[in-house]
Amino acid sequence: MVGICGYGAYIPRNRIKVEEISKVWGTDAESYKKGLMLEEKSVPSPDQDTITMAVEASRKAVKRAGIDPALIGAVYVGSESHPYAVKPSGTVLAEALGATPECHTSDFEFACKAGTEAMYVASQLVKAGSVKYALGVGADTSQGAPGDALEFSAAAGAAAFLFSTEKDKIVAELIDTYAYMTDTPDFWRREHMHYPRHGGRFTGEQAYFKHVVSAGKGMMAKAGMKPSDFAYAVFHQPNGKFPLRAGKMLGFEERQILTGWLVNKLGNTYSGASPLGLTAVLDEAKADDKILVVSFGSGAGSDGFVFRATDKLKAAQGLAEKTRQMLDEKKRFLEYGTYLKYRKMIIMNE
Amino acid sequence: MQPQRYWREIPRRYRLEAGKCRKCGKVFMPPRLICDACRCTEFDMVRLSDKGKVHTYTVIRIAPSGFGEQVPFVLALVDLEGGVRLTMQVADCGPEDVKIGSPVKVEFRKINEVGKSGVICYGYKAVLA
Numbered sequence A: 001m002v003g004i005c006g007y008g009a010y011i012p013r014n015r016i017k018v019e020e021i022s023k024v025w026g027t028d029a030e031s032y033k034k035g036l037m038l039e040e041k042s043v044p045s046p047d048q049d050t051i052t053m054a055v056e057a058s059r060k061a062v063k064r065a066g067i068d069p070a071l072i073g074a075v076y077v078g079s080e081s082h083p084y085a086v087k088p089s090g091t092v093l094a095e096a097l098g099a100t101p102e103c104h105t106s107d108f109e110f111a112c113k114a115g116t117e118a119m120y121v122a123s124q125l126v127k128a129g130s131v132k133y134a135l136g137v138g139a140d141t142s143q144g145a146p147g148d149a150l151e152f153s154a155a156a157g158a159a160a161f162l163f164s165t166e167k168d169k170i171v172a173e174l175i176d177t178y179a180y181m182t183d184t185p186d187f188w189r190r191e192h193m194h195y196p197r198h199g200g201r202f203t204g205e206q207a208y209f210k211h212v213v214s215a216g217k218g219m220m221a222k223a224g225m226k227p228s229d230f231a232y233a234v235f236h237q238p239n240g241k242f243p244l245r246a247g248k249m250l251g252f253e254e255r256q257i258l259t260g261w262l263v264n265k266l267g268n269t270y271s272g273a274s275p276l277g278l279t280a281v282l283d284e285a286k287a288d289d290k291i292l293v294v295s296f297g298s299g300a301g302s303d304g305f306v307f308r309a310t311d312k313l314k315a316a317q318g319l320a321e322k323t324r325q326m327l328d329e330k331k332r333f334l335e336y337g338t339y340l341k342y343r344k345m346i347i348m349n350e
Numbered sequence B: 001m002q003p004q005r006y007w008r009e010i011p012r013r014y015r016l017e018a019g020k021c022r023k024c025g026k027v028f029m030p031p032r033l034i035c036d037a038c039r040c041t042e043f044d045m046v047r048l049s050d051k052g053k054v055h056t057y058t059v060i061r062i063a064p065s066g067f068g069e070q071v072p073f074v075l076a077l078v079d080l081e082g083g084v085r086l087t088m089q090v091a092d093c094g095p096e097d098v099k100i101g102s103p104v105k106v107e108f109r110k111i112n113e114v115g116k117s118g119v120i121c122y123g124y125k126a127v128l129a
């Protein structure tokens, strides 16, 4: 048996509303709110980055697992906003947890899919018996170019998962995994460029829907399961509309999706998006509930996971702050000027 | 900050590692070589709590170099559970939000960056609980 023995989330307290961004660029806030189902998004403070959020989410995962962090044998962080171009995020994270020095670490990159890649590799290493505990984290502080549609959604957050094979510690058993990937240039950022570029509408049918739906179907076929077997389904959520539509295409009802659907109030946390959705589901799930997770990363590909909540989950849920608490409480709303300052988009003197 | 100096401080910056006197139990942050209470020279490493209360605070309006973009910000003496008092910034709040006695928790944050190309220094700050 392999599965999650601890999980944790982190969402910054700052938010900016769609109206506040629209006001500056003369766009119609209502069309974004209706069309993309976005209301507000999280914004990192100037002293937060992928590493600081990964540390906070991972500390919650360690707390819920109740393990000695020195026994974590692998630490993987997936992000498209690693703070250094050269120097791993994972070393800082492992050091902050107390997992060093007997620990393997690597940073993953695959647009919004990097977080589930880290989870995928961490879970398989534990399954293979190479390490006792392995940590997979998805974290991002993504930026959209000012005035671009992505500016309404690019947000910040992190989710962390500790994997183990110890039956008495597992809160969600990993039943099966699946990966679906092609070379699709729907979204990219070249070296030294500040903002990503994307293929506009090409990012929809040929990229997001093709990969998410194919991975969802492939995952269910491999596990021998159908939509009605699942209590919850979590899909990558670049905006509010896409995951609901992908779920519908796969045969899921909205009630299965909404628990892990955070995007209307959170924005797109990129590598953190479907992993954060999974943390919100784990906060609520009951023993034996089955959970489908399908991520998506431009470039492009999707990872599929099937989890089954165990009777150990209930006791772990209350051991750290829940995801919806971080999403709904202690929010600080920013004006556009402060948002630009926080995101370091104002040109300063050296 | 020199990378070497930052690196030496990693155990206490990242993990709040303090020294606890083996003889009388007094906890020192940063750790010391000799206990000032009983002169014992043997210590055990302990990790401080991430919860505490504001003992007192000040508001920084004229900041040292590298911190100018953050003014005004709150610098507080925080009494951590377990009895150790540490100086730290209180993040994500305005000066009017902090009171003596405010409950706080410790979070992992960037403390400063050495220019655009230097090392990024991480450490602890408080946030209102």
Ligand SMILES: [Zn+2]
Pocket: B021, B022, B023, B024, B025, B026, B035, B036, B037, B038, B039, B040
């Ligand atoms: Zn002593």
